[in-house]
Amino acid sequence: MTAESNGNKGADPFEGFKNMRDAYLEGMSKVMIDAVNSEEYAQATGTLLTNYLTFTAPFREALDKTMVMALEQLSLPSRQQVTSLAERFTNLEMKLDDIDAKLDRMIGNLEMKLHDTDAKLDRIVGNLEMTLHGTDAKLDRIADNLDMKLQGTDAKLDRIAELSSAARAPVAEATPAPKQPTKVETKPPHQASGKKR
Amino acid sequence: MTQATDMSSDMLAMSEKLKIFNRLMTTKAAIAQTPKELVWTLNKAKLYRYIPVVPASERHPVPLLLVFALMNRPTILDLRPGHSFVEYMVGRGYDVYLLDWGIPGPEDKNLKFDDYTLDYMPRAIRKMKAISGSNEFSLLGWCIGAILTTIYASLRPDDGLRNLLLLTAPLDFSDKKSLTFAKWTDEKYFDVDKVLAAFGNMPGEMIDYGAKALKPVENYLGNYCKLWDSLDDPNVVEAWHSMNTWVTDIFPMAGGAYRQLIEDLYRNNRLVRGELQIRGEVVNLKRLRANLLNVIAQGDHITPPCQSEAILPKVGSTDQEIYRVRGGHIGIMAGSGAHKHTWPHIDSWLALRSH
Numbered sequence: 001m002t003a004e005s006n007g008n009k010g011a012d013p014f015e016g017f018k019n020m021r022d023a024y025l026e027g028m029s030k031v032m033i034d035a036v037n038s039e040e041y042a043q044a045t046g047t048l049l050t051n052y053l054t055f056t057a058p059f060r061e062a063l064d065k066t067m068v069m070a071l072e073q074l075s076l077p078s079r080q081q082v083t084s085l086a087e088r089f090t091n092l093e094m095k096l097d098d099i100d101a102k103l104d105r106m107i108g109n110l111e112m113k114l115h116d117t118d119a120k121l122d123r124i125v126g127n128l129e130m131t132l133h134g135t136d137a138k139l140d141r142i143a144d145n146l147d148m149k150l151q152g153t154d155a156k157l158d159r160i161a162e163l164s165s166a167a168r169a170p171v172a173e174a175t176p177a178p179k180q181p182t183k184v185e186t187k188p189p190h191q192a193s194g195k196k197r
Numbered sequence: 198m199t200q201a202t203d204m205s206s207d208m209l210a211m212s213e214k215l216k217i218f219n220r221l222m223t224t225k226a227a228i229a230q231t232p233k234e235l236v237w238t239l240n241k242a243k244l245y246r247y248i249p250v251v252p253a254s255e256r257h258p259v260p261l262l263l264v265f266a267l268m269n270r271p272t273i274l275d276l277r278p279g280h281s282f283v284e285y286m287v288g289r290g291y292d293v294y295l296l297d298w299g300i301p302g303p304e305d306k307n308l309k310f311d312d313y314t315l316d317y318m319p320r321a322i323r324k325m326k327a328i329s330g331s332n333e334f335s336l337l338g339w340c341i342g343a344i345l346t347t348i349y350a351s352l353r354p355d356d357g358l359r360n361l362l363l364l365t366a367p368l369d370f371s372d373k374k375s376l377t378f379a380k381w382t383d384e385k386y387f388d389v390d391k392v393l394a395a396f397g398n399m400p401g402e403m404i405d406y407g408a409k410a411l412k413p414v415e416n417y418l419g420n421y422c423k424l425w426d427s428l429d430d431p432n433v434v435e436a437w438h439s440m441n442t443w444v445t446d447i448f449p450m451a452g453g454a455y456r457q458l459i460e461d462l463y464r465n466n467r468l469v470r471g472e473l474q475i476r477g478e479v480v481n482l483k484r485l486r487a488n489l490l491n492v493i494a495q496g497d498h499i500t501p502p503c504q505s506e507a508i509l510p511k512v513g514s515t516d517q518e519i520y521r522v523r524g525g526h527i528g529i530m531a532g533s534g535a536h537k538h539t540w541p542h543i544d545s546w547l548a549l550r551s552h
Contacts, residue, residue: 021422025414025418032414033412033414042381042386046387049387049388049392053395056395086303086304090239094316097320101320
């Protein structure tokens with residue numbers, strides 16, 4: 001009993017039913033697809049809808065009129081009025097969106113111009129820097145040249161000083177030192193002949 | 198005794214299944230979880246930017262804007278973590294934006310394709326360009342979003358659109374025999390003016406019924422039977438829950454746009470014929486010069502492949518490609534195989550054209 005139960009446990013008792021069901025649904029599906037694709041179906045649904053709308057139209061109109069009158073009495077807005085208000089809100093939204101778009105464009109243009117200006121300023125600053133660098137280099141060269149010239153002049157002056165010193169020394173040897181005023185001895189003539197005692 | 202034990206365990210299993218089934222039917226899954234920030238709004242429309250995860254230096258410089266249909270949530274593009282196209286593309290280094298059209302109110306019943314393509318889209322794109330710092334962008338349009346992006350790309354080719362990706366694009370309505378919607382909305386049977394006069398906007402319930410009625414047995418019965426059979430598989434359950442959360446999030450479509458969809462496109466095929474006028478300007482597809490990737494779902498019963506194929510010879514794009522992928526209208530992007538086929542192909546195509 002138990003073995004039989006265990007052996008049969010795997011089998012789905014509803015399998016047969018499912019297969020029948022699926023086969024039925026498949027068959028019915030094809031029939032129904034053909035049916036809904038037919039002119040008769042289109043005509044039938046069209047007629048049904050038209051009749052419904054025609055039949056209910058007077059009731060809908062009456063209901064609408066009654067509702068409008070009741071709402072007026074209660075000082076409440078009708079559907080038409082609320083709808084009209086909503087349409088105006090939508091128009092306002094569109095205008096706001098247009099303003100938003102214009103602001104975006106203006107901001108975009110400003111940013112572009114700022115970017116261009118920024119780029120120009122960068123170029124100007126770059127040029128100035130290059131010019132200053134060039135001027136700086138020239139000044140350095142001038143300073144170097146001046147240094148060299150000053151050194152040269154300095155050397156010349158030193159040379160002149162040396163030469164001046166050198167020139168003064170022989171002149172001093174050739175030119176005796178100024179004597180002290182001496183007595184002029186007048187020697188007798190015979191003494192003046194050079195005999196010496 | 199053993200039989201009783203088996204019966205009680207079977208009953209327990211059945212009870213668990215019913216609990217899970219009840220949870221799936223009565224709760225909403227957490228979808229659209231990829232982090233994003235709101236960067237722009239107009240009326241009900243919102244533009245979201247997804248928070249980048251790749252450093253700016255490694256990101257594609259050309260941003261990508263996703264545009265979905267008008268009558269469904271765009272959260273299908275970000276279904277759940279691990280199965281999200283948005284998450285995938287953000288991880289691949291794209292700067293991703295999403296345009297959520299929002300839910301139209303009674304005041305929006307006169308909104309048309311003209312407003313969406315010449316008011317909302319250019320403003321959203323302007324904001325995207327301002328935030329991304331790029332003058333060029335890529336646009337992905339899916340379903341009705343593909344109609345809107347095609348119109349925009351043709352009317353404003355010089356706004357910086359570099360790449361256009363169309364997914365299951367319903368652009369050509371000439372083969373009416375293949376288009377069930379075309380039969381249902383034929384002027385003999387469907388009075389669009391009467392419907393819009395009664396409701397203002399096209400009710401979401403009617404659009405939802407129309408989409409499900411294309412395959413009524415699958416959508417109203419088979420879907421739930423497959424779920425019941427797979428309740429033991431948590432992956433299938435969570436995938437179903439996410440998809441169902443998106444599918445059931447229905448809302449109306451703006452009346453003016455719906456009227457254009459039926460009269461200008463379904464009935465008269467004006468876009469492909471070159472007769473569609475948007476604010477007095479004829480939509481000339483030859484002016485569409487962006488690089489073009491046209492993704493076609495081979496199993497699509499909502500937008501059959503014939504609706505997307507005719508566009509390529511009509512546009513002015515020199516760089517164009519058709520990518521055919523197995524799957525349905527939604528499945529090619531949100532199904533289990535999307536991350537293996539569609540997403541990598543979109544990434545590889547776009548990566549080459551986003552520098």
